[in-house]
Amino acid sequence: MKYAGAVVLGLVVVTVRLDAQANDDRLRGLFDPPTYAQLHAVLDSARTAGLPTEPLIDKALEGSAKHASSDRIVTVVRDLSARLADTRTALGGYGTADELSAGTAALRAGIAPATLADLRRLRHNEQVTIPLAVAAELVARGVRPDSASAQVLRLAAAGAPDVELATLPRSLASPSVVSSLYPGGPGFSAPTAVDGGKSSGPVEAGRPPKRSPQRP
Amino acid sequence: MPDWIDQLGDELRAPVDLSSLATARIMAAVRADAARRRRRARTWQALAVAAVVVLAIGIAVYARQADGTAVRFALPVPAAHEVVIVGDFNHWDTHATPLRRMTNGTWQTTVRLKPGAHVYSFVVDGTRWVPDPAAPLAPGTDFGAPNSLVTVAPGTT
Numbered sequence: 001m002k003y004a005g006a007v008v009l010g011l012v013v014v015t016v017r018l019d020a021q022a023n024d025d026r027l028r029g030l031f032d033p034p035t036y037a038q039l040h041a042v043l044d045s046a047r048t049a050g051l052p053t054e055p056l057i058d059k060a061l062e063g064s065a066k067h068a069s070s071d072r073i074v075t076v077v078r079d080l081s082a083r084l085a086d087t088r089t090a091l092g093g094y095g096t097a098d099e100l101s102a103g104t105a106a107l108r109a110g111i112a113p114a115t116l117a118d119l120r121r122l123r124h125n126e127q128v129t130i131p132l133a134v135a136a137e138l139v140a141r142g143v144r145p146d147s148a149s150a151q152v153l154r155l156a157a158a159g160a161p162d163v164e165l166a167t168l169p170r171s172l173a174s175p176s177v178v179s180s181l182y183p184g185g186p187g188f189s190a191p192t193a194v195d196g197g198k199s200s201g202p203v204e205a206g207r208p209p210k211r212s213p214q215r216p
Numbered sequence: 217m218p219d220w221i222d223q224l225g226d227e228l229r230a231p232v233d234l235s236s237l238a239t240a241r242i243m244a245a246v247r248a249d250a251a252r253r254r255r256r257a258r259t260w261q262a263l264a265v266a267a268v269v270v271l272a273i274g275i276a277v278y279a280r281q282a283d284g285t286a287v288r289f290a291l292p293v294p295a296a297h298e299v300v301i302v303g304d305f306n307h308w309d310t311h312a313t314p315l316r317r318m319t320n321g322t323w324q325t326t327v328r329l330k331p332g333a334h335v336y337s338f339v340v341d342g343t344r345w346v347p348d349p350a351a352p353l354a355p356g357t358d359f360g361a362p363n364s365l366v367t368v369a370p371g372t373t
Contacts, residue, residue, distance in 0.1 A: 068360070
């Protein structure tokens with residue numbers, strides 16, 4: 001059985017390398033050689049630093065889809081790499097790709113790095129992707145960053161599960177923001193069909209969002 | 217029965233006195249054969265484990281694609297000829313996820329998303345980038361057109 005471990009390890013390495021190769025090929029097909037070389041250098045350096053490259057590749061693909069200039073794409077991808085590193089530092093020096101992406105969005109929304117550190121401390125055995133995503137979405141919905149942080153930290157400290165945290169943005173967003181999005185107001189049950197020219201927005205299919213029960 | 221057959225039988229039945237060198241050689245050959253069999257068994261075991269791992273990876277990849285929460289997106293643009301949704305979930309591929317026009321003029325699709333935050337946008341008629349009017353805007357506009365933001369909770373398939 002001593003070979004089994006080696007075989008499994010080999011398969012994992014091959015799978016990871018094939019995945020990286022596929023990502024590389026995606027970029028190579030989209031960009032001219034000089035731009036590809038610059039992007040490749042950013043990805044290599046991120047990989048060496050132990051940062052996830054998938055968010056960087058997605059950002060480059062977004063720029064390409066939006067017909068942004070090559071210079072702009074390289075600048076934005078390089079900037080995102082630096083932001084991911086900052087996020088990892090704020091999260092205590094480690095984090096999954098999803099955590100780092102969500103944390104980067106949260107920091108960019110104005111959430112303080114200390115909030116990321118506090119979340120990591122409160123949920124050191126769990127992922128913090130959803131709390132970070134929720135904090136960013138609260139700010140995007142018009143909640144002040146410090147209030148958003150306080151609400152998310154309060155629920156995290158109370159041991160609220162991710163599924164409950166995820167309902168927070170729609171239940172806590174300021175009434176003006178919510179009512180402009182959903183005619184039903186803050187106590188709404190978001191429509192799943194278009195009504196009166198308003199889009200229903202992203203709704204979990206077959207499961208209309210509910211208000212989160214408020215914790216004391 | 218002829219005598220010579222009995223004699224031959226007696227001879228064959230008689231214990232053979234092998235030299236210790238020959239005994240050692242025979243036992244070494246037996247041990248080598250047993251080791252070869254063990255090695256072959258280990259190789260087959262390793263191959264079986266590898267097959268199971270490959271199968272598990274395949275199932276995991278398939279499950280990852282089929283897994284996630286079904287999220288419905290809609291955009292009311294009755295005059296549009298084509299609407300697609302692009303985002304981090306389809307690697308910003310403008311051909312991957314077209315919306316279907318409903319009878320009331322709303323374009324709609326359902327996408328399975330893994331838990332977490334996702335940024336996306338609609339593209340109308342191949343040129344017009346339109347954020348979702350029913351979702352908040354994602355922080356930052358790196359490439360001009362703003363994106364929308366949706367947070368998907370885990371375990372709500």
